[in-house]
Amino acid sequence: GAVVSQHPSRVICKSGTSVKIECRSLDFQATTMFWYRQFPKKSLMLMATSNEGSKATYEQGVEKDKFLINHASLTLSTLTVTSAHPEDSSFYICSATVREQFFGPGTRLTVL
């Protein structure tokens, strides 16, 4: 099956810093990637839809200036959490689509 990777798998940062998370489709090209956020013991909430070569579409309530998404190629999308705060600590999961969604393994972000 199609493989999606995320890097890093875990990151701890200080409050106020920015963190970049990469999502790559390893063996296929994905015109669309999705970014989700998951709080402990909760479900996945869609943050944004990332399309190659165009601006991301953010879900209601998600700050686009806070969560910067870049989809530079058909195999790479990045999510940058800017000026991170402790409340941004969460599990971030991406998915890439080619007829169906394939999910990455997730990135655990902890902001101190």
Add this chain to the structure above:
Amino acid sequence: SQQGEEDPQALSIQEGENATMNCSYKTSINNLQWYRQNSGRGLVHLILIRSNEREKHSGRLRVTLDTSKKSSSLLITASRAADTASYFCATDAQGGSEKLVFGKGTKLTVNP
């Protein structure tokens, strides 16, 4: 929002028993999917059932879909300790959107 609701939220059974999890959703769908998530990990796709299907099997998994009640069930037969995980249903909206809306999930614990 058409976020699905799983019930029960948590289920604890003994190895060998069957586990049934239910999911309800709010709007018309094309497909409904079930995913599994081990603690702190990404999602594993289990099974997809289309809106014109009523039942589907895959190994020890049996999924039903009742579009009139906007509900689905996932049955895991002859459970194993390795089935311990959280299980989520996800629906897509009619109209060609690739977005998935996830339910709240059921945490299944299978005791050896």
